[in-house]
Amino acid sequence: xxxxxxxxxxxxxxxxxxxxxxxxxxxxxxxxxxxxxxxxxxxxxxxxxxxxxxxxxxxxxxxxxxxxxxxxxxxxxxxxxxxxxxxxxxxxxxxxxxxxxxxxxxxxxxxxxxxxxxxxxxxxxxxxxxxxxxxxxxxxxxxxxxxxxxxxxxxxxxxxxxxxxxxxxxxxxxxxxxxxxxxxxxxxxxxxxxxxxxxxxxxxxxxxxxxxxxxxxxxxxxxxxxxxxxxxxxxxxxxxxxxxxxxxxxxxxxxxxxxxxxxxxxxxxxxxxxxxxxxxxxxxxxxxxxxxxxxxxxxxxxxxxxxxxxxxxxxxx
Numbered sequence: 001x002x003x004x005x006x007x008x009x010x011x012x013x014x015x016x017x018x019x020x021x022x023x024x025x026x027x028x029x030x031x032x033x034x035x036x037x038x039x040x041x042x043x044x045x046x047x048x049x050x051x052x053x054x055x056x057x058x059x060x061x062x063x064x065x066x067x068x069x070x071x072x073x074x075x076x077x078x079x080x081x082x083x084x085x086x087x088x089x090x091x092x093x094x095x096x097x098x099x100x101x102x103x104x105x106x107x108x109x110x111x112x113x114x115x116x117x118x119x120x121x122x123x124x125x126x127x128x129x130x131x132x133x134x135x136x137x138x139x140x141x142x143x144x145x146x147x148x149x150x151x152x153x154x155x156x157x158x159x160x161x162x163x164x165x166x167x168x169x170x171x172x173x174x175x176x177x178x179x180x181x182x183x184x185x186x187x188x189x190x191x192x193x194x195x196x197x198x199x200x201x202x203x204x205x206x207x208x209x210x211x212x213x214x215x216x217x218x219x220x221x222x223x224x225x226x227x228x229x230x231x232x233x234x235x236x237x238x239x240x241x242x243x244x245x246x247x248x249x250x251x252x253x254x255x256x257x258x259x260x261x262x263x264x265x266x267x268x269x270x271x272x273x274x275x276x277x278x279x280x281x282x283x284x285x286x287x288x289x290x291x292x293x294x295x296x297x298x299x300x301x302x303x304x305x306x307x308x309x310x311x312x313x314x315x316x317x
Contacts, residue, residue, distance in 0.1 A: 012156055012181050014098040014105070021062040022185040023048045026098075026105070028114070028133055029199075029290050030162040030177035031277065037173050038075030038267055038290075039164055040275065041114055041131060043098055043105055044068060048188055049273070049299065050085040051308040057187060065091055069312075070103040072116055072127060073275075075267045078169045082118035082127045085314040110134070112179065116166075122310045129166030133177055136160060137230030143222060145212055146191045151184040158199060158206040158226035176201045178290070189296040191215055196253045200282050200289035204228065207282035207289075209238070209255055223255075225283060238282060243291075246274040252293050256280040264288065271307070272298035 018024045023046030030039045046064025047053050053067035066088045074080040084101065092099040096107045102117035112133040120127050135157030142154035155178075162177035178199045184191075195212040210222040223237040241261035243252035248271040254261040261280040267290075268275040278291045298304055 012154065013095045014093045015095050016183065018045045018064045018183070019185045020064070021057055021187060022046055022064055022183070024064075024181070024183040026179075026181045028112075028131070028162070028177060028179050030164070030175050031288070031290065032076075032173040032175040034173070036076050037164070037171070037175075038277065039131065039162070040071070040073045040267075041116070042071040043100060044071065045091065047085050047312070049308075050312050050314075051305045052085045052312070052314045054187070054300070054305060063088070068100045070100045070116065070118060072118055073268060074166075074169075074171070078171065080120050080125070080127050080169065081311065082120045083312045084118060084121070085312055087315070087317065121313050126168040127166075128168045129164070129171070132163040133157070133179055134161045134163070135179065136228050139226060139230040139232050141232040143210075145210075145220065146214055147216055147218055148191065150186045150191060151182070151188070153180065153182050153210065155180045155208055155224070155226060155232060157230070158208055159201065159228055159230075178206070189300045192296050194293070194295050196291070196293040198254065198278070198280070198289045198291040200280060200287035202283055202285050202287055205283055207235070207287070211253065211255070235283070241280065243276070243278060250274050250293055250295055250298070252276060252291065254278060254280060254291060257282060257284070271304045272296070
């Protein structure tokens with residue numbers, strides 16, 4: 001377990017304003033030290049991948065506080081998925097505490113503790129456990145992702161450790177973790193065609209890559225080196241590397257210093273989105289990375305919107 005002093009710098013808050021039609025999410029992913037397990041937790045205000053929120057925006061409403069979610073995915077064996085889009089009454093928040101339905105996240109200055117009490121989909125089962133994220137340091141640098149300045153991203157703690165303890169299913173492990181936040185004042189599909197992202201932890205630094213193709217025809221490629229003390233430095237953008245498409249045909253564009261990357265396993269494979277474990281070369285080393293790719297036109301397509309409620313249910317109240 002990481003032993004860190006209390007982190008006084010606090011460049012993010014759970015009570016940040018979220019505008020109508022907009023969103024804010026806090027994202028954690030981790031892989032176990034033994035390579036057998038993985039985890040993603042995303043707390044949403046304005047559940048950007050919810051069909052219910054997309055329909056609300058189309059009907060001229062789009063209140064992000066009426067579409068909140070604690071998305072939890074477990075990878076390996078056992079694997080689980082929960083993503084319940086909840087109403088305004090399920091949300092409570094302050095600077096250091098966020099409650100979404102029966103689940104919550106609390107920052108105590110040293111660790112982020114996430115208490116999970118969810119129901120899986122599409123086959124209902126109990127998902128209950130605790131995840132503790134212990135950052136090496138907190139970073140203060142943030143980035144604008146679009147030309148109009150409507151979408152922002154901040155790697156909060158690219159170098160972290162995680163302690164995972166689930167009661168249902170029975171599961172315990174620890175490993176390297178990553179923690180960031182995204183926020184915006186417009187739907188993702190309004191300003192982006194697609195993006196891909198990856199993070200690769202190494203002994204002395206973590207590499208983070210973020211590539212976005214914007215709807216206005218411009219592109220952005222970020223390549224960052226995050227050190228153990230939280231400093232976020234620019235590095236040269238590595239050359240492209242090819243990976244096989246997902247089962248639904250979603251491309252997995254990647255980057256690697258030697259132009260080669262390998263798919264280790266698919267973690268999430270959806271009609272508009274993939275999350276994968278890959279092998280690549282960054283910062284002069286071979287590295288295991290978590291990789292994501294997102295296709296926004298696919299997300300907005302009617303057939304996908306009709307299918308999504310199977311994986312993203314919404315209670316009647």
